[in-house]
Amino acid sequence: xxxxxxxxxxxxxxxxxxxxxxxxxxxxxxxxxxxxxxxxxxxxxxxxxxxxxxxxxxxxxxxxxxxxxxxxxxxxxxxxxxxxxxxxxxxxxxxxxxxxxxxxxxxxxxxxxxxxxxxxxxxxxxxxxxxxxxxxxxxxxxxxxxxxxxxxxxxxxxxxxxxxxxxxxxxxxxxxxxxxxxxxxxxxxxxxxxxxxxxxx
Numbered sequence: 001x002x003x004x005x006x007x008x009x010x011x012x013x014x015x016x017x018x019x020x021x022x023x024x025x026x027x028x029x030x031x032x033x034x035x036x037x038x039x040x041x042x043x044x045x046x047x048x049x050x051x052x053x054x055x056x057x058x059x060x061x062x063x064x065x066x067x068x069x070x071x072x073x074x075x076x077x078x079x080x081x082x083x084x085x086x087x088x089x090x091x092x093x094x095x096x097x098x099x100x101x102x103x104x105x106x107x108x109x110x111x112x113x114x115x116x117x118x119x120x121x122x123x124x125x126x127x128x129x130x131x132x133x134x135x136x137x138x139x140x141x142x143x144x145x146x147x148x149x150x151x152x153x154x155x156x157x158x159x160x161x162x163x164x165x166x167x168x169x170x171x172x173x174x175x176x177x178x179x180x181x182x183x184x185x186x187x188x189x190x191x192x193x194x195x196x197x198x199x200x201x
Contacts (some may be wrong), residue, residue: 022086031185034148038189041141042052045196052133059134062127067118068198071111072190075149078107079187082156082180092170098163101176104145105156108149108183138188138197145190154184 021028049056081104089097117152129139157180162168168176 022177022181024174024178027181031182034182034185034189034192038141038192041144042192043195045137045141047139048133049185055132059138060199062125063102063138063198064118064121065198066193067100067114067121070114071118072194074107074110074114075187075190078102078104078111079180079184082183083110084113086173086180089168089173089176090170090190094163094169097168097173098160101160101163102154105153105160108153109158110152111149112146115142141193142197145186145193148189152179152186154168155179155182 058126081100085097085100088094088100127135129136156179161173162175
C-alpha cells in the first residue's frame, strides 16, 4: 500500500484553522517523496536530452499530442472537481461534496483509459520502449506517473466510501483534504511531464 493511501487512513488532525496546512503530516510526507522521485527522473530526462538532442527532437513529433492534451484536460478537470468537493464540505454541503467527489473520480478514471488508448496507438505506429532513448525515458516517466495516479484513484474510492458513510463533516474533513492535496501534486507533476515530451522536446 502506498504512503498516500496510508495517510488517508490516519486519524484526523484539528479542524481547519487559519494558516493550517490542509490534510495531515502523513500525506505531505508522501507528496514530498513523490516530488523527490520525479525530481530524480527529471534529472535523468535532462541528462539524456543533453546527450541525444536529435532523438528528443524527432521523438516528440512521433507522439500523439492529442493524447497528451486529453490527459492534461482530464487531470486538471478532476483536480478542479476534487477542490470543489473540499470547498462544499467546508461550507457544510455534504451532499454536494459527494457529488463533486464522484465527478472527480469519474473524470480521473478517464486518465488510465486515455493512457491505454495512447499506448495502443503508439504500438500500432511502432513506438515502444526500444524505439530509442527518447521513448525509453518517455515510457518510464509516464508509467511512473500512471502508478501514482492509480494510487490517487484508489484513494478517491476510499474517501468516497468514507464520505458516503458519513465519515466527514464541516468540522472534520481532513481525509478529503489529504486526497485533494495528493491529487493536486500528481496533477502538477503531469503539467511538467506534458510539455517535456509533447511540446518542448
